[in-house]
Amino acid sequence: xxxxxxxxxxxxxxxxxxxxxxxxxxxxxxxxxxxxxxxxxxxxxxxxxxxxxxxxxxxxxxxxxxxxxxxxxxxxxxxxxxxxxxxxxxxxxxxxxxxxxxxxxxxxxxxxxxxxxxxxxxxxxxxxxxxxxxxxxxxxxxxxxxxxxxxxxxxxxxxxxxxxxxxxxxxxxxxxxxxxxxxxxxxxxxxxxxxxxxxxxxxxxxxxxxxxxxxxxxxxxxxxxxxxxxxxxxxxxxxxxxxxxxxxxxxxxxxxxxxxxxxxxxxxxxxxxxxxxxxxxxxxxxxxxxxxxxxxxxxxxxxxxxxxxxxxxxxxxxxxxxxxxxxxxxxxxxxxxxxxxxxxxxxxxxxxxxxxxxxxxxxxxxxxxxxxxxxxxxxxxxxxxxxxxxxxxxxxxxxxxxxxxxxxxxxxxxxxxxxxxxx
Ligand code: AMP
Numbered sequence: 001x002x003x004x005x006x007x008x009x010x011x012x013x014x015x016x017x018x019x020x021x022x023x024x025x026x027x028x029x030x031x032x033x034x035x036x037x038x039x040x041x042x043x044x045x046x047x048x049x050x051x052x053x054x055x056x057x058x059x060x061x062x063x064x065x066x067x068x069x070x071x072x073x074x075x076x077x078x079x080x081x082x083x084x085x086x087x088x089x090x091x092x093x094x095x096x097x098x099x100x101x102x103x104x105x106x107x108x109x110x111x112x113x114x115x116x117x118x119x120x121x122x123x124x125x126x127x128x129x130x131x132x133x134x135x136x137x138x139x140x141x142x143x144x145x146x147x148x149x150x151x152x153x154x155x156x157x158x159x160x161x162x163x164x165x166x167x168x169x170x171x172x173x174x175x176x177x178x179x180x181x182x183x184x185x186x187x188x189x190x191x192x193x194x195x196x197x198x199x200x201x202x203x204x205x206x207x208x209x210x211x212x213x214x215x216x217x218x219x220x221x222x223x224x225x226x227x228x229x230x231x232x233x234x235x236x237x238x239x240x241x242x243x244x245x246x247x248x249x250x251x252x253x254x255x256x257x258x259x260x261x262x263x264x265x266x267x268x269x270x271x272x273x274x275x276x277x278x279x280x281x282x283x284x285x286x287x288x289x290x291x292x293x294x295x296x297x298x299x300x301x302x303x304x305x306x307x308x309x310x311x312x313x314x315x316x317x318x319x320x321x322x323x324x325x326x327x328x329x330x331x332x333x334x335x336x337x338x339x340x341x342x343x344x345x346x347x348x349x350x351x352x353x354x355x356x357x358x359x360x361x362x363x364x365x366x367x368x369x370x371x372x373x374x375x376x377x378x379x380x381x382x383x384x385x386x387x388x389x390x391x392x393x394x395x396x397x398x399x400x401x402x403x404x405x406x407x408x409x410x411x412x413x414x415x416x417x418x419x420x421x422x423x
Contacts, residue, residue: 006122007122008113008122008123009121009122010121010123010308014327018324018325019314019315019322019324022322022324023307023310023311023314024107024127024307026153027107027127027150028105030146030149030150030153031105031127031129031146034103034129034142034145036103036104036105036129036131037103037104037105038104038105039086039104039106040106040108041082041085041086041088041106043078043109044076044078045077045079047065047067047077048075049077049085049088049293050077050079050080050084052084052292052293053083053084053088053289053293054080054081054084055259057197057201057259058259059193060081063113064080064112065077065078065080065112065113066078066080066112066122078111079110079111080110080111081110081126081128082106082110082126082128082304083289083302083304084293085106086104086106086130086132086302087132087293087295087300088293090132090290090295091290091294091295096132096133096296096298100133100134101132101133101134102132103129103130104129104130104131104132105127105129105130106126106127107125107126107128108125108126109123109124109125110123110124110125110126112124117276117277118275118277118312119275119276119277119308119309124306124307124308125307125308126304126306126307127305128283128302128303128304129302129303130300131143131300131301132290132299133298133300134299135234135299137234137237137241137265138237139301140234140238140241140301141241141242141245143301143302143303144161144265144267146303147161147267147269147281147303148161148247148269150305150310151271151280151310151313154310154322155314155321156271156314156317157317159269159270159280160250160269160270160271160272161247161249161267161268161269161270162249162250162251162252162267162268162269162270163238163239163249163250163251163255164223164251164252164253164254164265164266165223165224165227165231165234165235166203166256166262166263166264166284167223167227167231167263168230168231168263168287169260169263170228171223171226171231172203172223172226172260175221175223176203179202179203179205179206179220179221182220183198183205183216183217184198189212189216190205190208190212190213190216191208191210191212193208194208194210203256203257204256205217206220206254206256207254207255214254220253224253231263231264234265238265249267252268255267257284260288260292261288261289261291262284262285262288263285263286264284264285264287265284265285265301266282266284267282267283267284267303268282269281269282269305271309271313273313273316274309274312274313274316277309279309280305280306280309280310280313281305281306281310282303282304283302283303284301284302285299285300285301286300286301286302287299325356326376326377326379327358327376328356328358328377329378329379329380329416329420330358330378330380330381330416331357331359331372331373331378331380331381331382332347332357332381332382332384333359333366333370333381333382333383333384334359334360334366334369334384335366335383335385339385342384342389343359344359346382346394347359350416353413353416353417355417355420358376358378360372369381373399374399378399379398379399379400379420380397380416380420381397381399382394382395382396382416383395388406392408392409393406393407393409394406394407394409395407396415396416398419
């Protein structure tokens with residue numbers, strides 16, 4: 001019986017993993033440019049962490065977690081996102097006692113039991129950054145700038161940054177009451193999920209994606225006129241900094257996160273080309289999260305972006321322009337099988353010099369070897385034949401320039417290097 005991969009998972013085969021490697025290298029470089037260091041955290045955590053850190057009224061916790069009991073009867077969950085684990089590690093290792101801010105990034109698989117479709121998987125990958133320990137609005141602007149600059153650097157156009165503020169526990173309750181007053185007369189028209197949200201978490205009704213709920217909330221009161229002075233100033237500073245960075249944004253009063261530990265800035269980056277799953281990344285400030293997870297009061301802000309969606313967008317628009325390194329730089333071909341041992345030894349010299357090289361292992365003819373080298377985009381082919389062995393030299397063919405030259409064995413590595421440097 002043939003066994004296929006579980007629904008909602010996908011294999012990344014070598015053709016594609018080159019693109020992944022390229023994207024991941026760019027993500028790491030970008031995060032490090034801004035002073036963020038990598039954390040590597042477990043793929044599973046105690047279920048309670050996500051109930052508290054993501055919020056037990058959220059769709060993720062209510063419907064989407066891969067939760068299981070291990071052999072010791074503990075309830076564990078495959079991580080559905082990265083922020084809760086970062087908060088846990090920040091508290092567990094008392095990182096709050098070190099000089100702040102703490103700037104971390106992570107990259108890796110996440111798991112959500114959701115209905116799979118283009119751009120939505122059950123195992124997917126996120127890259128995220130978290131900055132703990134500072135309330136400075138310039139940190140908000142920095143975090144948002146990273147998200148935008150990544151997409152720009154990968155050559156993806158038309159990304160749209162949506163920005164909002166969700167206030168703080170001082171100013172939000174008044175707004176919550178006002179919103180509830182507005183929504184209550186429409187209660188019967190809302191979708192089932194929103195009817196539940198209405199009491200637990202009315203701000204989240206604003207974020208519902210169903211057409212009818214969107215219609216209902218069209219004229220909702222906005223939080224902006226209820227903001228306390230400090231939240232108002234914070235938002236002004238974030239917007240002003242983003243404008244100075246020439247990062248365009250759209251104010252979007254429906255972009256919300258309903259839980260108490262989310263504060264102030266909320267943002268999302270959309271790539272309309274992606275259709276129904278247009279959100280490529282999103283995040284916000286969560287000044288109450290570390291406390292919620294059992295740590296000392298510590299402000300924080302971060303975002304997570306989905307790599308599958310980033311890749312989809314890149315594939316539609318930009319990936320041809322990326323410089324993906326070829327699998328091999330040099331191919332060593334033999335005119336006859338009897339020079340195979342010489343080919344292996346030369347290959348070893350080339351590889352030891354730090355150059356990606358390979359040879360034939362299927363007894364192909366010389367012509368077929370050249371074709372194989374071309375298919376693998378090898379820039380150079382070294383040919384070993386009878387004359388070459390006799391004269392202790394090789395034919396070095398530049399596949400791009402379509403030229404070849406005889407090179408003495410003692411000079412072959414230097415000659416290869418000098419051509420590769422200029423390519
Ligand atoms: P979230 O943690 O829900 O704010 O998601 C952050 C980003 O992760 C989204 O903007 C998506 O790009 C990506 N993402 C979330 N859920 C999925 C999924 N099921 N499949 C693929 N990507 C996802």
